Amino acid sequence: MYLYKIITQTSCLLRNLILNKSLYLVTASILAVLIATLYPFNFSLINNFSIQTITDRFDNASSFADSINNILLFIPLGFSYTAFLQNIKIKPINKFLTIIIVSAGLSLTVETLQIFLPSRSPTPADLANNTLGGIVGMICFYIWHSPSFIYILSSVENWKLSNSNKKIAILFLIYIVLSFLMGLPWERTIYLSNWNPNYPLLLGNETTGDKPWRGYISDLHIADRAVSKNQLSELFDSQDYLNIFGDSLISSYQFTNKRDFQDNTRQSPELLPQGQSPYIVDSQSIALSSNYWLKTGTPTTLLNKRIRKSSEFTIITTVATADTNQIGPARIISISSGTLRRNFTLGQQQNNLDLRIRTPITGENGTDTQLSISGIFANTNTHNIVITYSQANIQVYVDNVQNFYSFNLFELIPIEQRLFYYAPTFISLGICLTFLTIIARKKIIFYRLLLPSGILLPSLILESVLVINSHKSISLTNILIGIFFTGGTMLILRVRASELLKKQF
Incomplete structure (x- = not known):
């Protein structure tokens, strides 16, 4: 009787140790999730907080890498929580439902808290990816846990099918x-599903003012579809963009010696001077520098949303660098909120033309895949540049139809x-x-x-x-x-x- 009591107490002690160990792993997994998703914890209150504000903050899409990372992040939680549930012996279906509820609940908590973090962008897809990660963690536990794996194998082998x-x-x-x-x-x-609608359009710099470009820009035109090859010759020859694109033309800016820079289509905000008074070179271009650049007074929301919906664009501009050795890359045209988040950037890195395009492949800064064309800014000549995007394919035409460069994002990974x-x-x-x-x-x-x-x-x-x-x-x-x-x-x-x-x- 005394021996039985000792064995029983020892068994209970071991069981409690295993439970505690599992609980420690669960706690560590939750802390890892909170640190990875909320650091640096710079929470701030939102002015005019409302349901619409929450909806706008959630209007984001994950990149492909973010989706994978969000699945991987929750695998330890699914694994450790399944180990904890295994020790308290509940039915398999209840374990499965519990893992879903815990993973989805933690993900929802994190995504809601990210509303109050300026450095984070809450995304609805993260809820599904995090929950999937918890389920994958559960599967990994059953494969790792020998008794469970043997039971599954025996069940599969003896299945009537x-x-x-x-x-x-x-x-x-x-x-x-x-x-x-x-x-x-x-x-x-x-698709360009992760384009952020709340970014402004800038010419000659970033919003932070630390990536200036020295040069001249004559015009800028943006459409929400990729121009066809048959229309390219007409585009370079006639430059009748409204006739070529029709309703697809979202923005059309001409930079002359006037003091205001309105969009001729009246669909995008006016570009406003930043810095000192402009120096107009001639009647067809404007000089940009560290002391003077342009930025829309409000985000180009319509432009961003239409390009996100069509997942195509054509950007046409006429530019000339004033310095063939600029680095940064120096921002010529940018749709961005700073140096780390953008939808699109055309820049100069020494004498190279650099492109950053936000896609699920290239990430929120557009830097996961290198897009560069050498020698475009080897001199200070004026260049007419046409950039198109469609189905992961980027075409860049410089001065004429014959001088073009082609990229496929899948081939550059x-x-x-x-x-x-x-x-x-x-x-x-x-x-x-x-x-x-x-x-x-x-x-x-x-x-x-x-x-x-x-x-x-x-x-x-x-x-x-x-x-x-x-x-x-x-x-x-x-x-x-x-x-x-x-x-x-x-x-x-x-x-x-x-x-x-x-x-x-």
Whole structure:
């Protein structure tokens, strides 16, 4: 009796230690989320606080990298909280619902607090990504936790579906459909969905006044669609922009010796002088410098929203640098709120023309992918520049139709960044394929078909989606990365399953 009491007390003590350890991990995960999402904690009150203010602050979209980061950030929380729930023994469905509620609740709290942080931008998509991260963390726990993993394997192996060829084929079709669905986030990266509507238009500097450009600008025209190749010659020859673009022309500024700089379409705010009095070079251009630049009095909200909706634009300007060695890059044209957040910037870095365009691929500062053309500002000659964006493709024409430069954002993503982006997509599919092959193991023909096709097809599907939607070149490297993550994940899980089953028997 005394021995039984000692064993019982020891068991309770160990259980409490495990519970406390899990609780410490949960606490650490929550603190990590709060620090990562709210630092530097520079909270400030909002003037005229209202429902409309909250709605406006939430009017943001995540970049592709932010979406991945938000999923990864909540994986430790999902993992540690599942470990905590495992120790208090509640039903699996209740665990699943609890993880969703806790992840979504913490995410909602964080996103709401970000309304009061000038350095943060709350995003509705983060709620879904954070919740998904919590669920992924739960899945990771069950794969790591040996008893749970063995139980799942046994359940899958003994599933009635494993005896039906037809049902296995249906599961494989579902897997292929899932591969297509995994490509949807990639497809959306070609859109300008994360353009912020609250940024002003600036010429010759940033709002902070620390990125000045010395040079001359004659005109600026912005449309919410990409000009076609057939219209380019007409654009350079006649410069009748209203006739070419029609209602798509959002802004049209001419810089002459008049003192005001109104948008000729009357859709964008007036550009107001910043700094000292302007020095007009001639009747067709204006000089910009560290002492004088232009900025709209209010954000160019209509312009930003229309470009965000169409996910296309054409920007036309005539400029001449006054210094061929400017750095920063020095801002010629910018739609931004400062040095770290922008929708678009045309700048000069020494004699190079630099572009920063905010997309889900390039991030909120437009710097995740390098867009530079060398030698454009090698002299002080005047250049007529046309920039177009459509479906991840950027075209830059300088002075004539024949002198053009082309970029595809997908082709410019660095290899290490591609690995980071591809990992969540194909590791998830690798987990699904593992269980699918376990179900089909009794059917040799299906098993031999599922194994190679299940590894190869998702990678081919994603690459096909990117090629079709952005007209980029087929990349063997991308296909091999997808195969590596899908096949590697399946191999690791199968090896772990074999080791656990050997230990069990």
